[in-house]
Amino acid sequence: MNPPLPEVVIVGAGPAGCTLAAMIAKRGIPVLVFDDEKRPDLLVGESLIPAVVNVFRHLDIEDRVKQFCQYKPGASFFTTGGDKLHFNFMSVKGYLPPYSYNAPRPELDNLLRTRAEELGARFVKARAELERCDRNGEPSVRLSAQSRSVAGLPEGHDPLLIDSSGRARTFSKLMDIPAVKGKRNDVAYFAHYENFVHDEVPEGQIIISVLTQGWSWRIPLPGRLSVGVVINKEHLKDLGDTPEERLGNIIKREPLLRDKGANARRVTDVMTYTNYQLLSERGHGPGWILLGDAFGFVDPMLSPGLFMALEGARLLDEHVFAKGTSILKEPTALKHALEIYSKNVVEWHNAWMSLVEYFYNGEIFRAYQGGQQLSRTYARWHWVRLLERHANFQIAAMASGGKTRSRYSQGFLRFLCQHLVKDVPPAVTFAVH
Numbered sequence: 001m002n003p004p005l006p007e008v009v010i011v012g013a014g015p016a017g018c019t020l021a022a023m024i025a026k027r028g029i030p031v032l033v034f035d036d037e038k039r040p041d042l043l044v045g046e047s048l049i050p051a052v053v054n055v056f057r058h059l060d061i062e063d064r065v066k067q068f069c070q071y072k073p074g075a076s077f078f079t080t081g082g083d084k085l086h087f088n089f090m091s092v093k094g095y096l097p098p099y100s101y102n103a104p105r106p107e108l109d110n111l112l113r114t115r116a117e118e119l120g121a122r123f124v125k126a127r128a129e130l131e132r133c134d135r136n137g138e139p140s141v142r143l144s145a146q147s148r149s150v151a152g153l154p155e156g157h158d159p160l161l162i163d164s165s166g167r168a169r170t171f172s173k174l175m176d177i178p179a180v181k182g183k184r185n186d187v188a189y190f191a192h193y194e195n196f197v198h199d200e201v202p203e204g205q206i207i208i209s210v211l212t213q214g215w216s217w218r219i220p221l222p223g224r225l226s227v228g229v230v231i232n233k234e235h236l237k238d239l240g241d242t243p244e245e246r247l248g249n250i251i252k253r254e255p256l257l258r259d260k261g262a263n264a265r266r267v268t269d270v271m272t273y274t275n276y277q278l279l280s281e282r283g284h285g286p287g288w289i290l291l292g293d294a295f296g297f298v299d300p301m302l303s304p305g306l307f308m309a310l311e312g313a314r315l316l317d318e319h320v321f322a323k324g325t326s327i328l329k330e331p332t333a334l335k336h337a338l339e340i341y342s343k344n345v346v347e348w349h350n351a352w353m354s355l356v357e358y359f360y361n362g363e364i365f366r367a368y369q370g371g372q373q374l375s376r377t378y379a380r381w382h383w384v385r386l387l388e389r390h391a392n393f394q395i396a397a398m399a400s401g402g403k404t405r406s407r408y409s410q411g412f413l414r415f416l417c418q419h420l421v422k423d424v425p426p427a428v429t430f431a432v433h
């Protein structure tokens, strides 16, 4: 018997596309995914936040995730001056899972794909080809005749198209949809290492360090350490000509990396990422929707990427597909549901952008120092201990993908950064240059 014709066609089998495919298939809606099968051995997106664990649980895959991922209890932030800010996800216990995972990406992507297939999603091994067209006088996209044939779509059958092609931004490019760009002009280099000392406790804790130029991540994975540096393009001049030279030189020069990496051995190529802070000006139109990086990407700082890809899928599932396939035949209802989806994604994006900025401009480190000083001075005062616990919870819950969009949490953080900073050095002392 032939499989039912897909109501939804997804372009791209990364985390966003596979998660949405799994969620739609779970509802019994026929869905087909174009998978170009490009899964390099090395991919960024390894450090996950606690809110992602909720999606793993929803898809019933956490037990399998555990088998190849490193348990992640939190994140430590180091500044050039030697200060340290230690986040433990335990402070969000009861509100979110109090931990997350560091994930080797190819394995995670494969698992999400396998799960989508188990739930009934169909995959075709092919790169989707798309063409620009008009629908109801508005720009839109359709699959080429060749791709329709690969997908087995008969004449007249017109499924909803989802762009989850990542930073290729396939639909936006075809329709000339502009993107709002963030203000940073960084380039990121990263690779995996063996014997790179990682003695931060508890085990699995990631390290983010402000460097003399830019910042770096160190993410422990089973058997190796992922080391990445993010640096303004202006600083590249005297670092060498190739990505390998540049990453190697930064590790040798930076005091926070030099000793730890002295005997390290690079075991992968060095990957380069650039121009990634983008948000498409539209998220949907007649017959099409953007999802994951194809809609927008915030910044590697605080690791919101995978969460945004998975949360985008969850939002689409909640606002559109939970209503069944009938909504796909009702243009007004569909448009209304997609407006809610897009508005939510844009709100998430803006909330992450503003939270990330506190780490780039150094204000979060300054408020932390102010808080430490207050706790030392008034150690015996009950309200000071309560304030400390509340501040830890609010900030950790924002960085974990729980309270990131909460007006109260945002206001509270602003308050701390304005009023908790008496007699501490200016924020620029801790900023990423």
Ligand SMILES: Cc1cc2nc3c(=O)[nH]c(=O)nc-3n(C[C@H](O)[C@H](O)[C@H](O)COP(=O)(O)OP(=O)(O)OC[C@H]3O[C@@H](n4cnc5c(N)ncnc54)[C@H](O)[C@@H]3O)c2cc1C
Binding pocket: 011, 012, 013, 014, 015, 016, 017, 034, 035, 036, 037, 038, 039, 044, 045, 046, 047, 048, 049, 126, 127, 128, 129, 164, 165, 166, 167, 168, 170, 188, 273, 274, 276, 291, 292, 293, 294, 297, 299, 300, 303, 304, 305, 306, 307, 309
């Ligand atoms: C420097 C840097 C560091 C990062 N670090 C982190 C981190 O620590 N934690 C985190 O959560 N996130 C991180 N991210 C972000 C994260 O990698 C992305 O947000 C995430 O991969 C987005 O998933 P996606 O499914 O939208 O896109 P992708 O993962 O890019 O998947 C898109 C897929 O679509 C395929 N495709 C493209 N065109 C077609 C086509 N025409 N037909 C068929 N298939 C197609 C591609 O080959 C790819 O497999 C980082 C990003 C950068 C730039």
